[in-house]
Amino acid sequence: MYIVVVGGGKVGYHLAKSLIAEGEEVLVIEKDAEKVARITRELGAVAIQGDGAEVATLENAGLERADVVAVVTGHDEDNLIIAQVAKGRFDVPRTVARINNPRNEYVFSHLGIDATVSATQVILSVIQQNIPQHPFIHLLTLQEGGVEIVELQLTDESPASGKTLGEMDLPPDSAVPLLMRAGRPIVVQPDTKLQAHDRLIAMTTGEQEQALRGRILG
Numbered sequence: 700m701y702i703v704v705v706g707g708g709k710v711g712y713h714l715a716k717s718l719i720a721e722g723e724e725v726l727v728i729e730k731d732a733e734k735v736a737r738i739t740r741e742l743g744a745v746a747i748q749g750d751g752a753e754v755a756t757l758e759n760a761g762l763e764r765a766d767v768v769a770v771v772t773g774h775d776e777d778n779l780i781i782a783q784v785a786k787g788r789f790d791v792p793r794t795v796a797r798i799n800n801p802r803n804e805y806v807f808s809h810l811g812i813d814a815t816v817s818a819t820q821v822i823l824s825v826i827q828q829n830i831p832q833h834p835f836i837h838l839l840t841l842q843e844g845g846v847e848i849v850e851l852q853l854t855d856e857s858p859a860s861g862k863t864l865g866e867m868d869l870p871p872d873s874a875v876p877l878l879m880r881a882g883r884p885i886v887v888q889p890d891t892k893l894q895a896h897d898r899l900i901a902m903t904t905g906e907q908e909q910a911l912r913g914r915i916l917g
Contacts, residue, residue, distance in 0.1 A: 700724065703765045705751035705781050706772035707734040710797065714769060716742055726760055751781045754788065762789040771797040779803075782812045847908055851899045851915050859899075859915040865889035870910040873903040 700723050704711045707729030718725045719742060727746040729735050738746040749756035751770065762768065768785040770778040775798060782794040795814045796807055853860050859867055864875055864887050878885050879898040885891065893899070903911045 700766045701726075701761070701764055702767045702769065703728065703760055703762060703785075705768065705770045705778075706797070707731065707738055707746060708771070708773060710771045711769075712738060712742075714771060715745060719743075719745065728756060728760055752777055752784075754784065757781075757784065757789065762791060765789070765791050767791070767793045767795065769795045769797075773799060775799050775803045779807060779812070782807075786812070847903050847905055849901050849903065849908070849911075851901060851912070853893060853895050853897045853899065853915070855895045856917065857895065857915060858917050859893045860895045860897075861892065863890050863892050867893075867914065869914060870903065870907040873901065873907050873911045875899050875901045875915075 702718055702723050702725050704715050704718075704725060704727045707715075707727045711727055711729065712734075715725050715727050715738065725745050727735075727738055728749055728751045729738070729746055730748065730750055732748055735746045735748045747756075747760060749759065751757065751772070762785060765785070768782065768791045770781045770785075772778055772781075778796045778798070782796045785791040786794050793813045796812050798807060867875075869875070875887050877900040878887055878891070878893070879900070880894065880896075887899075899915065901911060901915075
């Protein structure tokens, strides 16, 4: 697999290092000559100097044969433009973009970027998972199809407590495939009775998220 990483800062450097260790073919595009020199010195001839937002640089990187482009610069505007060019001009099968401001996630997802990663959102999810009273946590967003994977913590007052999954009137395009009970994973069947303190792992769409939350948590 040929993977192009745009941005040779700390994120891009460690991403490239990990991918190379897994045996992938990697090329890093970075503006800063010193960062290019460091990557070349420590990882080998896997970096070129250039502006990833310029088509000529992307052509020089052989983007037309790339399987994945990961854009991880510190600027959301650049990341969006580069990912769009990779997708629209070079037909790259999969584009992944770093988001520095979580407010921009909506824009990225609606402009065709396959996957986004927000460090802020990841840290927030980890914090929320350690707050027992937090009832609703975003675990993952899959841009393809707008799929949301969420966690819902049931209480004694939750409408779903005491009911089986088959008795639940879930919104369209929603499913509850798994729950955690007393630290143990349980695959949910239609006759599985939900209990207070269960942690449900659910899949839904952005449009149905609020409806799912209402049906299960109230």
